[in-house]
Amino acid sequence: MSRSGISAYGDYVAGLQRLAIEPRSAVDWEKRTLAALNGQASTELRRVVALKTRRQFGAFFTGSQLAEKFIACCLAFAKGAVIHDPSLGVGDLLLAAASRLPLRRTVSATLRQWGRQLTGTDLHPEFVRAAKARLILLARQRHGVKASSVTSTSGFFPGIRVADGLTQFTAYERATHLFLNPPFGLVDAPPDCDWAGGRITAAAMFIATALERAKPGMELLAILPDVLRSGSFTAQWRQRIEELADVKLVEPYGIFDDSADVDVFLLRAVRRASSQSLTPHPWTTATxxxxxxxxxxxxxxxxxxxxxxxxxxxxxxxxxxxxxxxxxxxxxxxxxxxxxxxxxxxxxxxxxxxxxxxxxxxxxxxxxxxxxxxxxxxxxxxxxxxxxxxxxxxxxxxxxxxxxxxxxxxxxxxxxxxxxxxxxxxxxxxx
Ligand SMILES: C[S@@+](CC[C@H](N)C(=O)[O-])C[C@H]1O[C@@H](n2cnc3c(N)ncnc32)[C@H](O)[C@@H]1O
Missing domain, CATH: 3.90.220.20 (DNA methylase specificity domains)
Structure with missing residues (x-):
């Protein structure tokens, strides 16, 4: 699969990396940082990468309004919480998580601590670099003017890397929280899949894989295409999710955003130990x-x-x-x-x-x-x-x-x- 279309995003990402190490005294640093953390990364992607390529990889990033609603569904993080996003894009969901993590005494100490707690994968190196630069920007922004600066973007966030999120099982096993807005495109169901056959949305695969690998008690929060909540042909997927987890929240949201005209819902579920009983959740309140x-x-x-x-x-x-x-x-x-x-x-x-x-x-x-x-x-x-x-x-x-x-x-x-x-x-x- 060619990813050449996404490489056009590289120049913008290089700009983000420069901003992440610029002194705060540089002209308009605050303003430019605010833009980089709120919507600009998504607008820039739309400007330089064709819709066809964005669709091919499901590269549609969560806007700040939806991200706020998303994080509001999550309970507070315990001290050692590890939040993993297997399809992280430019890190919008990890940024939402980081906005809730405590700060250490210096920016470097905060970044080292966040680096232990925030992990993620994406197929595209440009996105991975952008996610890291934006997390550094958030840490510096939250620390305020007195904080020490950062001299390089490399070395931070070792758990955020280029990989196929569907195959990184250790990351699922380590996580206390899984944050997902996976690609929605259609993929072939694997031959051994017992809850779907033929073509299915990749989102269904991501959620089932994540829950299968996660440890009991792991909290999953996801933005998903509404068809998984309400479609009759996705009933077996819902049943599989209920076998694996206690479904705590199913909330219709409406259209994802003005660039991706698809209705989505929020799902919150907690991985169950297999011995616990089934507690079916009404995916639609009217059923x-x-x-x-x-x-x-x-x-x-x-x-x-x-x-x-x-x-x-x-x-x-x-x-x-x-x-x-x-x-x-x-x-x-x-x-x-x-x-x-x-x-x-x-x-x-x-x-x-x-x-x-x-x-x-x-x-x-x-x-x-x-x-x-x-x-x-x-x-x-x-x-x-x-x-x-x-x-x-x-x-x-x-x-x-x-x-x-x-x-x-x-x-x-x-x-x-x-x-x-x-x-x-x-x-x-x-x-
Ligand atoms: C819908 S975007 C969401 C990104 C981010 N989680 C957010 O909420 O803004 C999905 C992302 O998944 C990535 N992706 C697609 N297939 C993937 C795979 N197999 N493994 C890892 N990332 C993948 C795409 O490159 C894209 O950045």
Whole structure:
């Protein structure tokens, strides 16, 4: 995998390293340090490294607002706490940790102590150098004007280094705290993985690996893609996490930032000794409601037509996709037709658009499909077939989907932009 795109960041990092050893009396040192510790490292990365490269490595750094919320979830560090970030980027989560660590008499003594307590890895040497320089800047900033200066950035933070975070098992075993905002890109699940197959988010791998290797009592704090909290296909991952740890906090946060348009949540979990009992945690607050749900009255599926993949062969059917049917209507006539050999659906049934933004007026925008002919349905629609086969059940469902209660339920349950079969099936429904 080429990492040449990231090397464009090297000049900025060299500037950070110079700033870390400049005297405080240098022009604007305080101001430049404040910028280096708050957002500038991320802005600079966006300026010099293409989005494609940043996506390839999941190089999206935690902003100060989210970092503050993150650290507020963590209990106070005990004296010998060791905080490890296996995908540290330019160190934003370790900076949040360091802001809570005590100072020693001199900057050098503080840095030596922090060096014993803060460890981390990243694939990119530029990021590792930047993280160390920023930690030095934070120590100097916190020490104030009287503190001694630093003459070199090398030699500090021996536990912060270039490595593949997924393979550094000793670091997981030593840590009392694991801080993670891992890459979210898709990777192949290892062949021996028993909680996932095929392509999975690297974030799921990082958390499971970390918890498998950590010692009992280790506290994990992570920023993760919302799909791990709310997706139906990630249920086995959640189950694995509950086997390994007591889940203490699951808190939806919203969009990561304006450069990475993905919903995230905060997870806090404590590694359990294997003998302790399981204490399942509701990952979504709405899941435990005792009411009946759509799944009790409808069969719920994703439409089966994948337009650019499926050949247009076989019998011709009326064909629906989100752009050719109005919402909140009963549709009996269809403007489009398509040949399709796979599954088609016999009306009446309800379709719900899969694309659904948190906070939109309607999270589950629906249409009732009536008429006599079986219909081919595109895969951006979720199909709800009434178990009693009646149009009345479909109308009742469409009416209930238009309510604020359903919006609130889905906002809580699934923050990502695509409704899942699991989230629709779990919507409370009264017959
Ligand atoms: C989402 S960023 C987060 C960085 C930092 N923890 C933060 O919160 O700002 C993920 C980082 O993981 C790094 N990364 C990706 N794959 C990795 C791996 N296998 N081992 C170590 N670091 C990795 C990327 O280079 C990137 O800096």
């Amino acid at each position: 435990n409601q005792p009411t009946s749900t759509i799944a009790d009255f409808f069969h719920v599926h994703v439409g089966r037509v994948v337009p650019h993949r499926d050949p247009e062969t076989g019998k011709e059917h009326p064909y629906i996709h989100p752009r050719c049917i109005p919402t909140w209507k009963i549709v009996r006539k269809f403007s489009e037709k398509r040949r399709h050999e796979g599954k088609v659906y016999k009306p009446p049934f309800v379709v719900i658009r899969r694309t659904s933004r948190p906070g939109h007026p309607y999270r589950a925008a629906a249409t009732v499909i009536a008429g006599k002919k079986s219909v081919a349905v595109e895969n951006h629609l979720i199909v709800c077939e009434p178990i009693d086969g009646t149009l009345a059940a479909c109308k009742n469902l469409m009416r209930q989907l238009k309510t604020e209660a359903v919006n609130k339920f889905l906002d809580d349950r699934i923050r990502c932009r695509h409704l899942t079969v699991g989230s629709v099936a779990a919507i409370p429904f009264e017959s």
